[in-house]
Each structure stands twice: as C-alpha cells, then as structure tokens.
Amino acid sequence: MTPLEVPAPTIARLALYLRCLRACRREGVRTISSAGIGARTGISSGQIRKDLSYFGEFGRPGIGYAVDALLEHLSAIMGLNRPHTVVLVGAGNLGRALLGYPGFEESGFRIAAVFDNDPAKIGRSTVGRKILDMATLAEANKEIGAEFGMIATPASAAQEVADALVEAGVRGILNFAPAHLTVPETVTARNVDLTREIEVLCYFVGP
C-alpha cells in the first residue's frame, strides 16, 4: 500500500492531481482522461499514468478516470482520508498567516494550538486562538495529540523548537524557518523556505 520504491517526485505530483480532481468535482466534471489532467496541471499524460500505476489501476481504457473514485483513492494513498491535528510554534507574522490560511483546514489539517516563548505574547489571542507557553508544549500535546508541528520562528530557534516538537511526540514537521533541521529517523521534516524560492526564481529569470 505504501511501496517504498515510489519516486518522491511522484508523490509531489500526486498532491497536484488531488488539487486538480477537487477542482473537477467542484465544476461537476465526472470523468477525466490523463490528457485532461495534464492540460490542467502542465504534466504530461504519460507521466500521470505512470505515477498512478505505482498504486494500482484506476482508469478505464477508452474512457478515462472517474473523478470521485480517483479522488478517494489518491486521498487514501496520501493519508488524507481522515483529519489531522497540527500544533504551530511561532505567533509572529508568518505564524498568524498560517493560522488564517484556509487551505490547511480544507485539506483536513486543523491547527489546534499555537505556542510561543515570548512572555508578551503568551496568554494573548491571535486569529481566534490563545497563544500558549512554549514550555508547556509536551504537556499540552498529551491532550492535543497532534501528529504534525509547524515551525514559524526565526531560524536561530528552529532546531530547538524541532527538538521540543519531537519530544512532544509529533511525527512530521513542516519548517518555515530558513534552517536545516536534524531530526530522528522516526520523524519526517520538510522545509518551506520563502527566501530560497525567490532566490531560485531570480536565477531562472536571469540578468
């Protein structure tokens, strides 16, 4: 069900197909071909069929894919057929934006609590959620039971926060701080680095 030999780029594209299929469902499209998904995502139809083939046979030759069914299959493969709970660390600008970002909830990720270590912030509320003391993270997560942690702190604090999240029992970390994290093998960390993205864009734009 989770074959190890699936290429990582395939998984990243699966999330794209999901997005496309959700849009199809909203639009009332019932059936779509790999070429149709390709037109909407910019990925070649062959690549799409190859990606799906790692997980099974979901389509019908001559017809295409049933949108609802493929959506169900891909959701299950990605682990998105059930809700997930997230704790957020860092109640600054970026943290507040993540709290207010509707996309997470729509994909089934609920940010259950926000933590910070700034005494000026602890106890206050932001985007409708109370800011809790970072020092209480492990204790609080016994109650919350979050699987995921998001780091929206300065880079200098990121590793320390990651350690605390691991200690608190999260199994996945989405790190928005521009820092390389070291985590145990039992935990998966993934980085989103805004500065890096615009720098890479700058290279490709050229002089």
Add this chain to the structure above:
Amino acid sequence: MTPLEVPAPTIARLALYLRCLRACRREGVRTISSAGIGARTGISSGQIRKDLSYFGEFGRPGIGYAVDALLEHLSAIMGLNRPHTVVLVGAGNLGRALLGYPGFEESGFRIAAVFDNDPAKIGRSTVGRKILDMATLAEANKEIGAEFGMIATPASAAQEVADALVEAGVRGILNFAPAHLTVPETVTARNVDLTREIEVLCYFVGP
C-alpha cells in the same frame, strides 16, 4: 556564465549553500570545506563540489573555500549581487505575512507596492504600505519597474493576476495560490503551495 546544462536541483542547492555561507560569515568562519558545508546543510560533500564545478573552480585543494569569496561568486551566479524590486498582489492574511517577512529584504528583494481589487482595502495601509488598486498595476509599474511579482490571492484569481503581472512587465512570478499558471516563455513562474507541502509530508509520515 549561465550554462543551460546546469541541473535545476543544483540551483536549488546553490541557494542552500548561500544560506550556509551567510551563517558562516556571521559566525566569523573564514574558510570552510565541502564536508563542512555538508555537515551544515545535510548535502554530501561530493554533491557540493559537483554543483560548484558547473560554475568554476572556487576552492583550494587541502584548504577548502574562502567563505567571503564563495559567497560573492554564488551571489553573482544567482543574480543576487544587486537589489531587486517586487510587487505583491493580494493584501489578505498571506499577503500581509509576506510584507512583514524580513527574509526577502535580507536577500535584496524589496516589496515596493501592494495591490488588491477589494474596494474595502484599496487606499488603506497594511504593514506600513498603502494598498493600491489592482486596476492601476500596469500603469504603476511603469514607475516602480518591478522585475518580480508575488501572487497571494485565492486560486480563482491567480491566472488573471498572472496575466496582469505579465502585462505590467514583470519577468518572474512567485505564486502562492494553489493554481497552475500559464505564462509566456519570456516569464518564469514558480509555485509555493502550502497545502501541497503538508499533504506530501502527510504521505511520508505514513499511517
């Protein structure tokens, strides 16, 4: 100077090396080996040397790399040895976070103006910047001369905004909306999709 045969993953790593070298400089480290960069970034020393070799010879056998000099070289390669101007479209939650994010300025990207099409927002200020009418984008950018545009709108508006940015003369677009953009070949678009990132993380965390 900008060989076309450089792999895209190499460019993404170059941004990582830059981040590492900036940290070294802050710490007063004058010289670093590829193994040293590897320890700080999680990338193998061989990969690092290979990546650098696409652009020249920057190190000395037995010694390593001069931090300042390599920083200069990589900055020039990435086009980061001069300031860049950005216009932001979308003054919602995410847009405000991008405005307040210090990392862009530190890398030389200045967000010169914010645009929105919501009459309730136009004319007001956010994070110290006045929100301008989206309809005036092309006209305003004759003055501003921004090379880059950032899209922080709902997905439904993203393509339309991208078209307007292209019309206004930007050459690179960083798109935070979960939508696939179609842009002319002369323009480079890059996506940052927060929902996608946590979905991919979810897959790798497993059940």
Add this chain to the structure above:
DNA sequence: TAGATTGTTAATCGATTAACAATC
C-alpha cells in the same frame, strides 16, 4: 613531507519519455 581537500571522471542509479498492445 604528510595530511587534507579539491575538481573531475566514470559508474551507478533513478526518473522521464515514447510507444504500443490491450481494452473499453
């Protein structure tokens, strides 16, 4: 000098693409 480390080559590994028989 001896030890460290680079730049580069060749070998390996992995991902994408092209093409088509099978199927609806």
Add this chain to the structure above:
DNA sequence: TAGATTGTTAATCGATTAACAATC
C-alpha cells in the same frame, strides 16, 4: 465497429555517487 484511452514496457535521458589523481 472505430476511436479513444489506459497500463506497461523498453529506451532514453539526467542526476547522483564513488573514487582518485592533482594540488595545496
């Protein structure tokens, strides 16, 4: 049936790794 489209195979392409002579 004829046309469309899948799933899969083999071929191609590209990126990473291992290894080492050259060099400081």
